[in-house]
Structure formats: structure tokens, C-alpha cells
Amino acid sequence: MSYLSVENLSINLGEFALKSLNLELDQGDYATIIGPTGSGKSILLECIIGFFTPEKGSIILEGRDIVNDLPEKRGIGIVYQDYALLPHLTVFQNIAYGLRKIKKNIIKGKVEDIAASLKIEHLLNRKPGTLSGGEQQRTALARSLVVNPRLLLMDEPFSALDPGTRKEIRQLLCDVIDKKCTTVIHVTHDMKDLWALADKAAILRQGKIIQCGAVRDVFERPVNKFVADFVGASFWEASVDAKSNGITNLKLGDFNIFSKDNAAQGEIVKVAVRPEEILLYNAPPDNLNGDNLFKTRVEKIKCEGDVWAVSVKIGDTKLLVNSTRNMMSGLYPKPGDTLYARIDTDHVRIVR
Amino acid sequence: MRKIGWFEAVLIVLPIFLTGALLAAIISLFLVPTLAEIWESLLSEEMLFSLKLTMWTSSLSTALVFMVAVPTGYSLSRINFWGKSMVKAIIDLPIAFPELVLGLCLLLLFGNPVLQNFFGRLGFDFVFTKQGIVLAQFFTALPYAVRIIKSTFDYIPPRLEFVSRSLGYSMFETFLKVSLPLAKSGLLAATIIAFARSIGTFGTVLILAGGSYMQTEILPITLYLNISYGNMPMAITSGIILVIVSFIAILIFEKSEASI
Ligand SMILES: Nc1ncnc2c1ncn2[C@@H]1O[C@H](COP(=O)(O)OP(=O)(O)OP(=O)(O)O)[C@@H](O)[C@H]1O
Ligand SMILES: [Mg+2]
Numbered sequence: 001m002s003y004l005s006v007e008n009l010s011i012n013l014g015e016f017a018l019k020s021l022n023l024e025l026d027q028g029d030y031a032t033i034i035g036p037t038g039s040g041k042s043i044l045l046e047c048i049i050g051f052f053t054p055e056k057g058s059i060i061l062e063g064r065d066i067v068n069d070l071p072e073k074r075g076i077g078i079v080y081q082d083y084a085l086l087p088h089l090t091v092f093q094n095i096a097y098g099l100r101k102i103k104k105n106i107i108k109g110k111v112e113d114i115a116a117s118l119k120i121e122h123l124l125n126r127k128p129g130t131l132s133g134g135e136q137q138r139t140a141l142a143r144s145l146v147v148n149p150r151l152l153l154m155d156e157p158f159s160a161l162d163p164g165t166r167k168e169i170r171q172l173l174c175d176v177i178d179k180k181c182t183t184v185i186h187v188t189h190d191m192k193d194l195w196a197l198a199d200k201a202a203i204l205r206q207g208k209i210i211q212c213g214a215v216r217d218v219f220e221r222p223v224n225k226f227v228a229d230f231v232g233a234s235f236w237e238a239s240v241d242a243k244s245n246g247i248t249n250l251k252l253g254d255f256n257i258f259s260k261d262n263a264a265q266g267e268i269v270k271v272a273v274r275p276e277e278i279l280l281y282n283a284p285p286d287n288l289n290g291d292n293l294f295k296t297r298v299e300k301i302k303c304e305g306d307v308w309a310v311s312v313k314i315g316d317t318k319l320l321v322n323s324t325r326n327m328m329s330g331l332y333p334k335p336g337d338t339l340y341a342r343i344d345t346d347h348v349r350i351v352r
Numbered sequence: 353m354r355k356i357g358w359f360e361a362v363l364i365v366l367p368i369f370l371t372g373a374l375l376a377a378i379i380s381l382f383l384v385p386t387l388a389e390i391w392e393s394l395l396s397e398e399m400l401f402s403l404k405l406t407m408w409t410s411s412l413s414t415a416l417v418f419m420v421a422v423p424t425g426y427s428l429s430r431i432n433f434w435g436k437s438m439v440k441a442i443i444d445l446p447i448a449f450p451e452l453v454l455g456l457c458l459l460l461l462f463g464n465p466v467l468q469n470f471f472g473r474l475g476f477d478f479v480f481t482k483q484g485i486v487l488a489q490f491f492t493a494l495p496y497a498v499r500i501i502k503s504t505f506d507y508i509p510p511r512l513e514f515v516s517r518s519l520g521y522s523m524f525e526t527f528l529k530v531s532l533p534l535a536k537s538g539l540l541a542a543t544i545i546a547f548a549r550s551i552g553t554f555g556t557v558l559i560l561a562g563g564s565y566m567q568t569e570i571l572p573i574t575l576y577l578n579i580s581y582g583n584m585p586m587a588i589t590s591g592i593i594l595v596i597v598s599f600i601a602i603l604i605f606e607k608s609e610a611s612i
Contacts, residue, residue: 051514071517078518084511088533098519147519 001063003027003183004151009047009057018043018207020057025200028181032194032215034230035204041187044204045153048185049076061150077144081156083136085128091115091139092124098147114146117176134165138172145176154186158193170196191231203227221351222272234273234320240265247290247345254315257292257343261350270351275322277347280310281340282331292343294319298333312341381592385585393589398566399574402590406570409482410550413489417497417546422539425501426531430510447495455488455559462487462560484561485568489550496549497542504538505531537608544608548601552594 006023018040025031033041046052048059050071058065066074077098085094095111102110115121118138128136137157144152158166174197177184186193194201194215201219202212203226211223222228228235238250240263248259250271263269284293296312296319303309308328310321319341333339356364385393393399427433428440446454462468462478471477478484508531516526532539554572561568565577571590578586 049514049518070522071514072520072522074518075520076518078515080511080515082509082511084509084515086512086516086530086534097516100520143515143519 003029003062005060006044006048007058007060009044009054009059011043011047011052011054013043016040016043016207018047018054021207021209023202023209023212025183025185027183029200030177030184030186030198031200031202031212032198033185033187033202033204034189034191034194036230039204040207041204042155045078045155045185045187048151049078049153050074075150077147077149077152079137079140079144079152079154079157081159083128083133083140085136085139085143087128089128090124091120091126091128091131094128094139095124095142095146097143110146111142114142114176117179118142118172133161134169137161138169141169141173141176145180145182148180149182152182152184154184156187156189158188158190166190166192173197203230220272220274221349223351224270228272232275232320232322234275234318236271236317238269238271240267240269248350250348250350253317255294255317257348258290258345259348259350260345261348263350272349272351273319273343273347275309275320276307277344278319278321278323279342280312280321280323280327280331280333281342284340285342288342290345292345292348294341294343296339296341298335298337298339300335301333310339312339314341378595381588381595385588389585390589390592393586396586398569399586399589401566402569402571402574403593405482405485405568406551409485409489409570410547413486413493413550414543414547416486416490417493417550418539418543421494421497421501421542421546422532425498425542426505426527428498428502429505430513443498444495446491447499451492451553451555452559454491455556458488458491458556458560478560480560480562480564480568482561482568485557485570488556488560489553492553492556493546493549497546500538500542500545501535504535504542507538508534541605541608544601544605548598548605551597 002024004023004025006021009018009021011018016038021044023031023044033044035041043052047054050066050069054067057067059067061074061076086097089097092111092115095115096107099107099110111124112121115124118141120135120138120142123131123135123139128139131139137160141157158169161169170193176182177197184197186197188194198215200213201215202209203218204210205226211218211227213221218227219231219233222231222233222235225235236252238252238257240248241251241256242249243263243265246260248261248263250257250259250263250269252271257271259271294314296314298310298312299318300311301308303325307322307324310323310328310333312319312321321341331339424443428436459479462471462484468477468479476483478487512530512534513526516530517523521529551570552572553570554576557563557568557570558573558576563569563573563577569577571594575587575590575594578584578590
């Protein structure tokens with residue numbers, strides 16, 4: 001029995017519907033939900049916390065269905081993109097807001113503890129209106145964490161912050177969550193959140209979860225073209241030509257590709273390759289060690305700061321490659337040039 | 353100097369002209385009688401009676417309006433129920449209604465023998481009585497207060513209330529701890545407008561409570577009665593008091609509006 005299980009959750013809002021959605025989390029899991037805008041991420045969170053009533057389905061938290069409980073009885077915390085601090089209270093009063101029926105000095109201790117771990121202890125007497133965005137969000141996080149919620153929901157908590165602040169808060173949050181072992185569902189558009197914080201990732205599209213699993217799995221083994229595009233992987237259908245010595249030979253259009261993953265001969269399978277696991281060369285390298293090597297034509301090159309996104313074609317098949325600046329500097333490719341792409345057979349993944 | 357187009361010129365001249373005309377009309381109120389006449393009227397038995405009655409009926413009706421308008425405004429702002437737009441339209445109706453018609457409707461309703469009998473047993477009688485004044489003022493002022501309070505709550509992000517509830521506060525506790533404190537200046541504005549509106553209620557009071565001398569005589573009635581007797585200083589003095597009270601009310605209102 002999972003800690004949280006959302007079962008067959010359905011809601012119909014006219015133009016939009018959640019369709020029989022399922023989601024399972026274990027205690028202490030940090031799950032991220034990603035998906036295009038309008039896919040229902042916020043609505044899912046509002047259902048779990050109780051501001052939207054689903055038409056069907058159940059939300060079982062610690063073995064009890066809470067779908068008919070009032071929001072204040074659920075013990076679920078929420079953090080929004082716009083902080084939602086109470087403007088008439090000080091930072092201290094905001095953080096202490098959920099601590100009730102506890103002795104004054106204990107409240108003080110708890111608030112000071114959490115404020116210290118989020119580095120806002122010097123702001124406790126200020127009003128939220130006088131704080132920077134990052135300080136406000138740390139206050140909002142402190143407010144929802146100090147009560148030790150059974151489940152913490154976050155709806156794009158860092159979207160309004162600049163990258164530097166984001167990184168800093170991510171780190172602080174990570175430490176607090178690790179210490180408290182809070183179970184979290186975090187909606188985000190920023191893949192960095194996934195890598196820095198999450199154990200699990202779920203991909204939502206048009207009110208349905210189409211893949212849910214460990215973050216690495218979702219990135220390395222997207223179940224369909226949509227997820228692959230979303231996480232930036234190349235994705236093809238292929239048929240299994242032959243198998244030998246633990247290597248599967250896959251036929252993919254006008255060329256073949258080798259994989260260490262298993263599949264039966266004649267089977268039609270899906271193949272995914274991560275762009276950052278491909279190496280590019282000017283000339284075929286000597287020592288291939290059994291890796292795949294393809295002669296490609298460069299289509300497009302784009303510098304994205306720390307990485308170069310190179311789009312190449314093997315015959316008519318498009319392949320995305322992410323390369324570091326360092327690796328690119330020896331190549332200086334232009335569109336139309338020929339480059340050799342090398343892919344380890346370990347990195348050619350067969351998805352089911 | 354910068355050139356200005358004809359439309360911009362109209363936009364500047366028109367409000368100045370309007371304000372000037374209005375101001376002139378108000379000032380003339382203060383110029384007609386002598387100070388001695390005003391003083392004498394102010395201390396007359398009739399004026400003191402009217403002033404006292406106006407103050408306590410208006411205070412009472414304002415308190416009642418407040419108690420009803422706060423939950424009503426909150427409900428209209430936050431809760432979706434069947435027939436809500438109808439309810440909103442009907443509550444607002446007295447704003448557009450002639451006061452006399454509102455008075456007549458209330459008279460017919462509360463003058464209905466069955467209802468009059470029922471309220472009589474509870475110790476209430478609204479027809480041609482001081483209680484009637486409060487009732488008339490209440491219904492006249494209510495829609496203004498409800499409007500202001502509803503729009504005040506509209507401005508408070510519901511997320512603040514959601515967060516409060518997620519932290520264990522019931523809907524009512526959240527209302528007390530979050531919604532009300534944040535609506536403070538709107539509530540003040542609504543109270544002031546309700547009070548100003550109550551003090552100035554004439555037609556509704558005249559029909560429901562009757563405008564009888566030293567009985568159900570509030571300031572607007574004093575003004576009206578004395579005009580018909582030809583006693584200008586008394587009429588003008590009640591006018592001056594009404595103007596001063598409204599002016600103070602508007603000043604406070606503008607201030608509280610600015611701080612919303
Ligand atoms: N109260 C409502 N009634 C009807 N439709 C709604 C309501 N609230 C949201 N929707 C619709 O439901 C869809 C999903 O909304 P939701 O806010 O969950 O998207 P999201 O995945 O959070 O998007 P974003 O990434 O932009 O925040 C949208 O198309 C939205 O227009
Ligand atoms: Mg959203």
C-alpha cells in the first residue's frame with residue numbers, strides 16, 4: 001500500500017477534464033509533475049488539497065480516503081508561485097500561522113529553527129510587502145514546512161525567481177526536505193528542479209499521466225514520442241533484425257543501430273537515445289570498442305550557453321546531439337558539414 | 353507652452369466648470385441666512401429633536417447594514433450558488449429605484465395586516481414609527497454597502513484563504529483571521545457610505561415612517577417640512593448640517609479608498 005495513491009481521479013470542467021488519473025507515491029518521495037501548459041497540473045494539486053472536488057475517484061493518504069474531507073482536515077501544505085503570504089502579518093506571524101494550540105515558547109523555537117535553515121532569521125519582524133521575491137518564497141516555504149505537513153504540494157514555486165535565487169533556494173529546500181523527510185509533489189517547468197530535487201517524475205498531458213517513474217528513467221526511457229520530445233530525447237520505432245552475443249541489432253529506416261537491451265527477433269520496438277550521450281567527431285575514430293558510429297550531415301547548430309545543440313541527419317533520420325563547448329571547439333562544424341556520431345550500445349535504449 | 357487639442361481642453365474645462373457650479377450651489381446655502389438665524393434654528397426644539405433622532409436611527413441602521421452586508425458581500429464575492437446573479441440584481445435594485453417607490457413597497461409589505469400582526473407580537477411596528485425610519489434607511493443604504501464590500505473581497509486573492517485553510521483553519525476562522533482584516537479599509541468605506549446614505553434617506557422614510565412633526569422627523573424631513581411652512585432658516589440649517597456630515601463622510605471615504 002503506497003503512502004499516497006490517487007486513483008481514477010476524474011473531473012470535468014467543460015473544455016478541460018482530468019481523465020481517470022492515477023498516481024502513487026511512497027513516504028518521503030519527492031515527485032515532480034511536468035507537462036505542457038494547460039495540461040491540468042494545477043488542477044490536480046487543487047484536487048489533492050481539496051479546493052476542487054473531483055467527480056470520481058479517490059485520494060488515499062496514509063490508508064484513508066480523504067476525498068470528502070475539508071481542506072483544513074487534510075494536513076496537506078501548499079506553496080504557490082506568487083507566495084500567497086498574508087500581508088497583514090509579519091514574517092514571524094506568517095511562519096507561525098499554522099502552529100496552533102502549542103505553547104508560545106515552543107512556537108518561537110520552531111519558527112526560529114525553520115527560519116534559520118532557510119536563512120531568513122533576520123527578517124522575522126518584517127512585513128511580507130518589504131521582502132524580495134526570494135525572501136518571500138523562503139517565508140512561504142518555512143510556513144508550510146514548519147507544521148510538518150503529511151504532504152507538501154508546490155505549484156511552480158520558483159517560476160517567479162531569477163536563476164541565481166532559484167539555485168540557492170533549491171539547495172536550502174533540498175536540505176530541509178531531506179532532514180524532515182517530507183513527501184512532496186512539485187509542479188515545475190524547469191528540468192533543473194527535477195535533477196536537483198526529485199526522485200520521481202510524472203508527465204501530464206491533457207489531464208492524463210502518461211509516464212511516471214524515477215527521474216532518470218523518464219529521461220532515458222521515454223514511453224512515447226511526446227515524452228521524448230518533452231525531455232529532449234531522440235525517439236524512433238525500429239524492428240529487431242538479429243541478436244548475437246547480447247547485442248540487439250535494430251533496423252531503423254535505412255540504417256541499423258546496436259543496443260545492449262534485450263528484444264525478440266522480429267519484434268517492433270521503440271528506441272530512445274539521449275542527446276548528451278552522443279559524441280561527435282570530424283573523422284571516424286580508431287578505437288570504437290563496438291560502439292555505434294554513423295556518418296551524419298549537420299543540419300543546425302545552436303549555442304545554448306553551456307551546451308551546443310547540434311541537429312544532424314543520418315540519411316533521412318534526425319538525431320539530436322548536445323555537446324559541451326569544449327568538445328565542439330575542435331570541430332567548428334557548419335550546416336552541411338559531415339560529422340561522425342558515436343553512440344555506446346549501452347546508451348541505445350529499448351523502451352516498452 | 354505645449355499645445356493642447358480641443359478634446360483635451362474639453363476634458364480639463366468640463367470638470368472644472370461642473371465643480372464650480374456645484375460649489376457655488378453649496379456655498380449659497382451658507383450665504384442666505386445670517387449667523388444668528390442659523391444659531392437660533394440650530395438650538396430650536398424641533399432641530400434638536402430631529403438631529404438626535406437622525407443620529408440614532410442612522411447609527412442603528414448603519415450597524416444593521418454592516419452586520420448584513422459583510423456576510424452578503426462575502427457570499428457574493430466567494431460563493432457560487434444557483435440564482436446568484438438574480439440575487440445580486442435584486443439587492444442592487446434600490447440603487448436605481450426611486451426612493452418613494454421603495455418606501456411604498458415597504459409600506460405595502462410591512463403594512464400588510466398579517467405581517468404587521470406578526471411583527472407586533474415580537475414588539476416591532478414599522479408603519480409610521482421610528483422603527484420604520486430605521487427599516488427605511490436600512491434598505492436604502494444596504495445595496496451601497498454590499499457593493500463596496502463585495503468588490504473589496506473581490507480584490508483579496510482567494511489563494512490567501514486557501515493557504516489559511518491548508519494550515520488548519522476552518523472557513524469561518526479564515527474569514528475572521530484573513531478576509532476581514534484585509535478588507536478593513538473597504539469595511540470602513542462601506543460603513544461611512546451606509547451612514548451618509550442613511551442620514552440622507554428621505555423618500556423611503558417619508559412613505560414608510562410618515563414625515564410627522566416631532567414624531568418621525570429626521571433632518572431631510574425637517575428640511576422638507578420647513579420649506580413647506582416657508583421657514584427658510586430652519587430648512588437651510590438642516591441642509592447645512594446634512595452637507596457637513598456628507599462632506600466629512602466623503603473625506604473619510606476617499607481616504608479609506610486610497611488605502612485599499
Ligand atoms: N475553474 C475552471 N473551469 C474550467 N476550466 C478550467 C478551470 N480552471 C482551469 N481550467 C482549465 O483547465 C486546464 C488546465 O489548467 P491548469 O491550471 O491545471 O493547467 P496547468 O497544467 O497548471 O498549466 P500551467 O503550466 O500554465 O500552470 C486549462 O485549459 C484551464 O483553462
Ligand atoms: Mg498551473
